[in-house]
Amino acid sequence: MGRALWLSLPRHAQQGHLRCVLERRGQGRRRRRHRQLVIRVPRERAFPAGRRGFTLLEILLVLLLIALLGTVLIGGAVSLLDANKEQDPETALLALFQKMRGRAVETGQIIEVVQLPDDQGFLWGTDEVEVLPLREGGPRVRVIKAEFGRASLIGGQIEEYPLERMRFYPDGSCDPARVQIRLKDARRVLVIDPWTAAPLPAGTGGGTS
Numbered sequence: 001m002g003r004a005l006w007l008s009l010p011r012h013a014q015q016g017h018l019r020c021v022l023e024r025r026g027q028g029r030r031r032r033r034h035r036q037l038v039i040r041v042p043r044e045r046a047f048p049a050g051r052r053g054f055t056l057l058e059i060l061l062v063l064l065l066i067a068l069l070g071t072v073l074i075g076g077a078v079s080l081l082d083a084n085k086e087q088d089p090e091t092a093l094l095a096l097f098q099k100m101r102g103r104a105v106e107t108g109q110i111i112e113v114v115q116l117p118d119d120q121g122f123l124w125g126t127d128e129v130e131v132l133p134l135r136e137g138g139p140r141v142r143v144i145k146a147e148f149g150r151a152s153l154i155g156g157q158i159e160e161y162p163l164e165r166m167r168f169y170p171d172g173s174c175d176p177a178r179v180q181i182r183l184k185d186a187r188r189v190l191v192i193d194p195w196t197a198a199p200l201p202a203g204t205g206g207g208t209s
């Protein structure tokens with residue numbers, strides 16, 4: 001509609017025409033908005049329903065669980081290594097001495113320990129056996145007499161005869177004895193304190209080679 005024609009119309013006609021124009025513009029906007037919504041819906045539903053990405057919190061929780069699991073596994077491995085270190089013949093034999101000493105004090109009876117052939121372990125009571133954790137190529141331990149007695153030279157090494165029986169008494173004492181530890185050509189001897197059944201410290205007659 002031209003400007004001259006618009007101005008020649010009565011006021012109510014101008015208002016009616018203006019309402020018609022505004023309604024047509026509003027309908028056009030609604031149609032365009034509807035088309036946009038129709039276009040967006042397929043894009044938003046491009047992925048299957050229920051599928052979503054991981055949130056930052058979920059990723060952090062997964063990393064925390066992995067770190068905790070690694071800590072547990074490392075701690076278990078360290079504990080296993082420590083346990084293996086404790087399972088050597090020398091430690092096992094000294095622990096057996098303390099065990100027998102405690103049993104003698106507790107029961108009030110003399111406990112006699114018999115050394116098995118080939119230094120494999122010890123027998124006490126009726127059928128109690130303590131087998132030493134020996135490994136191929138590892139150290140060997142043997143209980144020998146407290147005083148240097150009969151010995152033989154085997155392969156250039158002094159080989160003392162073992163103490164076949166060792167007694168532990170109710171007062172906490174035991175027969176005097178020594179423990180010989182051998183690893184290939186190396187030899188070490190611990191002197192056992194008859195009052196405590198424990199090895200004497202080095203430098204007090206408790207360690208010889």
